[in-house]
């Protein structure tokens with residue numbers, strides 16, 4: 662069975678990769694499988710937890726047409742490492758969906774990009790970035806729940822998080838660039854608010870590098886078992902929902918509060934300006 666063609670979403674955590682994965686899987690012969698690395702690691706750590714994850718096809722992963730076959734193979738082959746597990750997922754993908762269907766993998770990290778490239782016939786990267794102000798607001802909501810110490814509260818401040826966002830994104834840029842793979846920048850906000858235009862751009866990019874359109878063919882759906890919880894909510898999935906809380910949080914997150922390098926990097930990566 663030939664190795665699948667892969668569209669890899671590279672981004673920080675909580676940057677809209679599940680949303681983009683679902684968008685791509687609803688167009689043409691592309692199947693989103695979410696974070697392969699996360700799903701395999703969950704299986705390696707504690708096999709029992711896998712059945713609790715829930716797949717976007719509506720089945721428990723153990724009953725899902727794709728992840729069920731993956732889990733069976735992982736157990737039968739006594740897979741012990743992430744690299745072996747990654748290779749198994751890609752092999753089973755080819756067996757289940759055949760050569761006319763390609764994979765969207767939103768494993769995000771540069772190290773996982775190497776694993777994805779190893780077992781694919783060809784691979785292109787969507788380098789997704791979420792607006793720093795939106796990312797900070799979402800990160801603050803998560804971190805503030807556990808911020809009991811002074812250091813913890815410092816790690817919730819906008820300047821700290823802005824630098825973290827910048828540093829992590831720059832590291833990811835270098836990791837992606839070092840692979841030499843064809844890469845397209847996608848801004849999360851642009852993909853939500855200018856949905857059609859971004860999909861057209863992605864389509865042209867994919868057709869050029871993988872020789873396959875994302876907009877033709879019958880949508881076979883998505884099998885995402887790791888990723889944003891909204892993946893399991895049909896109402897949220899049907900509508901374009903965007904967490905706009907940061908727009909209402911006052912001057913602290915206004916773009917003028919950002920230092921110039923972060924401001925211009927944000928403009929370039931998210932809005933292409």
Ligand SMILES: [Zn+2]
Pocket residue numbers: 716717718719720725726727728883884885
């Ligand atoms: Zn499924």
